[in-house]
Amino acid sequence: MSNFKKVKGHLSILLLVTAMAACSGSNDNPPNEPAPPSPAPAPAPSADTSPDTFSFTEQIDVAPEAPITSEAITVTGIDDATPVSVEGGEFSINGADFTSEASTISVNDSLVLRVTSHTEPGEIASVTVTVGDYSTSFDAITNIPASPLVHEAESLTLLGNTSIQDYEGASQGQVVTGFLQPDDGISFTEVVKSVALRVTYRASLETALTVWVNDTEAAEVVLSPTVENTFFNTIVEMDLVSTDRISLTSSNENSELQIDKLEWIESPLQxxxxxxxxxxxxxxxxxxxxxxxxxxxxxxxxxxxxxxxxxxxxxxxxxxxxxxxxxxxxxxxxxxxxxxxxxxxxxxxxxxxxxxxxxxxxxxxxxxxxxxxxxxxxxxxxxxxxxxxxxxxxxxxxxxxxxxxxxxxxxxxxxxxxxxxxxxxxxxxxxxxxxxxxxxxxxxxxxxxxxxxxxxxxxxxxxxxxxxxxxxxxxxxxxxxxxxxxxxxxxxxxxxxxxxxxxxxxxxxxxxxxxxxxxxxxxxxxxxxxxx
Missing domain, CATH: 2.120.10.30 (TolB, C-terminal domain)
Structure with missing residues (x-):
């Protein structure tokens, strides 16, 4: 019991001294009392290596087996050097050489991806990049070429006085007309290896159609006149390769010649x-x-x-x-x-x-x-x-x-x-x-x-x-x-x-x-x- 009283008496004295100090209006500590401890410093924040999300625009209709480069994006949301790696392709930081080796990237750096496109039409080639804990991909889709065998005449290069005219009976509703002089015609360079060219046409009078290969006369066929709204086909036998340039012209300026379409023939059997x-x-x-x-x-x-x-x-x-x-x-x-x-x-x-x-x-x-x-x-x-x-x-x-x-x-x-x-x-x-x-x-x-x-x-x-x-x-x-x-x-x-x-x-x-x-x-x- 005596110990309890002694503790209680010391408590009373402490309370009294505290009260007196408060009444004195002084902020000074009593003599010989230690200063209160300073607050502990806050821990340093950890580095942020989780970038803001970003993406790359898919590229379609790209050439086969070619290096395809994405647009550049700016990396944000990180405040320290952050690991970057790639799978299936390469990356470039701030315009440096492309590489597939892992590296680091910093805030506001630019990032570009590169992938080699697929060899087959319509196939997807993809490269995936990982920055910190975020991954995304860049895709390139190889083109699916239109048939190289058929050309609508109105889609070709017009020569001289030729022009495009609407015509209801044509395959796509249009024809090329205006063959007024021997050098009026159409030309194109998308040639496949073939043995003949089939020309779909209509003509008011008999006329000769001349085919030029690389600016040299290669063949001439006589076109029979057609009746109204009727198209005929004529076949010009040639042995062509993909690098040839083909032109067609008419020799009779008095014949109203209209060409609808051209078709490469793989087999000449007719x-x-x-x-x-x-x-x-x-x-x-x-x-x-x-x-x-x-x-x-x-x-x-x-x-x-x-x-x-x-x-x-x-x-x-x-x-x-x-x-x-x-x-x-x-x-x-x-x-x-x-x-x-x-x-x-x-x-x-x-x-x-x-x-x-x-x-x-x-x-x-x-x-x-x-x-x-x-x-x-x-x-x-x-x-x-x-x-x-x-x-x-x-x-x-x-x-x-x-x-x-x-x-x-x-x-x-x-x-x-x-x-x-x-x-x-x-x-x-x-x-x-x-x-x-x-x-x-x-x-x-x-x-x-x-x-x-x-x-x-x-x-x-x-x-x-x-x-x-x-x-x-x-x-x-x-x-x-x-x-x-x-x-x-x-x-x-x-x-x-x-x-x-x-x-x-x-x-x-x-x-x-x-x-x-x-x-x-x-x-x-x-x-x-x-x-x-």
Whole structure:
């Protein structure tokens, strides 16, 4: 109890002294009392490395496989050096060299991103940047080009007195007119590799249309007059590449000429006509020499090959074979033909001398000579077995090796190659068409029709069978070129023509004429350009 009283007494004295000091009105501390402690300093604020949000504008329709640079943005919201890194591209700070190495960035620095665009049309290339704890991306979308094959005339460069005029019957409601002088016309530079230019036009009088390539006259066609509100097509045969500059002018200032559109033609096949009769029915092969003469093999009905000159004259070129089948020429003009039942391939040199080129083969059927003059021979299988399932490669010196077998090959007959060294072969009965790449066999298309002798031109493999001419693109898609399947021989426009029993096709050396052999009649039909 005494301790409690003592503490209580000291408390009373303290209160009294405090009260007296307050009454005195003095702010001085009593003598010998320590000064009150100063307040503790506030802790230093931490650095802010979280930037204000920012973004980059997406760029569309950019060139393929090109460096694409974003707009510059200013980084704000940070007050200390802040880490910056990038993924999928590069960045530049304040105009310095682009880099993909991590670095730091400060407030009010400018930031630009760069990415390499995709190679494929419509694909997105993206670069992501991270500043502190914030990330965002810059995207570049490769352009999807419009079709390079069709040009509306009014979209082209006008020359001389030409002008654009509204016309209800035109494809887009406008035409180019005003062809008053020989140098009045239209021109353009967006040229694709092609074999012809189709011009859609109307004209009040007959006039000549001149086509200029790189300011040099390349071709001239006569345009027939048209009736009111009717457009005709004329086709100008040319061999063009992407760097050419094309101009068109009219020679008749009195003709009211209107041009609607222009179209590059990948295939010149427009008109079907009867070229000649080969003098052989039930034949089984056709080829064209470098000079343009046509050669038809007799097949199971004849062991000879007939030559048809460009004038249509027919002569015997090779004979003495048991069955003459597929054939082709090498770069020197030597002729090779398969003798199926004779299990051999014959060679006829440029002097007309005939000899055995390869023998003891298992039912050779098709022949194709590649870019190196190797003779490729398809083996169907002797005695109509359909089991050989092999494509051979025979060097110009006669050395035989297996190019491909298996992989689906069976009763293979047709064989051909493209400009890239790829080989294509077709099973006769199954209708399957195969691609051969470095000896590896893969299915290209299943046509479900007999595939006999085939040929290739400008990205397509052509097959003649069951009253139709079919072509297969290198991606495997197929379409009918001509014929409805009706067994008849009718000439005319490609869409109206009919074929009886076409069995083999071969292109002219320049690829502008497709010859079709009809086994039922022996006729050789040609598919060429049309004037309208």
């Amino acid at each position: 008109q079907v006509s009867t070229f000649a009769n080969a003098g052989l029915t039930n034949g089984d092969g056709i080829s064209v020499s470098p000079e343009g003469d046509v050669f038809v093999s007799g097949g199971s009905g004849s062991g000879q090959v007939n030559k048809i000159s460009q004038a249509g004259d027919v002569t015997v070129y090779a004979s003495g074979l048991r069955t003459a089948n597929g054939s082709d020429f090498d770069s020197q003009g030597n002729f090779y033909v398969a003798d199926y039942q004779g299990n051999a391939v014959y060679k006829v040199d440029t002097n007309g001398s005939q000899s055995v080129f390869a023998s003891e083969l298992d039912g050779p059927a098709g022949v194709y000579v590649d870019q190196n003059d190797n003779v490729l021979v398809s083996l169907y299988g002797a005695n109509f077995s359909g089991t050989a399932a092999t494509v051979l490669s025979i060097t110009p010196g006669g050395v035989v090796s297996v190019l491909a077998n298996g992989g689906g090959l069976l009763d293979v007959i047709g064989v051909v190659g493209d400009e890239n060294g790829e080989i294509y072969a077709g099973n006769f009965n199954t209708g399957r068409l195969f691609r051969v790449t470095n000896g590896e066999v893969s299915l290209l298309a299943d046509l479900s029709v007999n595939v006999n002798m085939i040929d290739y031109s400008r990205g397509y493999i052509y097959v003649a069978t069951r009253g139709r001419i079919t072509r297969v693109s290198l991606d495997g898609s197929e379409e009918t070129v001509s014929g409805s399947g009706t067994q008849a021989e009718i000439d005319g426009l490609i869409g109206d023509a009919e074929f009886s029993r076409p069995s083999a096709v071969a292109f002219s050396p320049n690829g502008n004429i497709l010859y079709v052999y009809d086994a039922a009649t022996g006729n050789v039909r040609s598919i060429t350009f049309s004037d309208e």
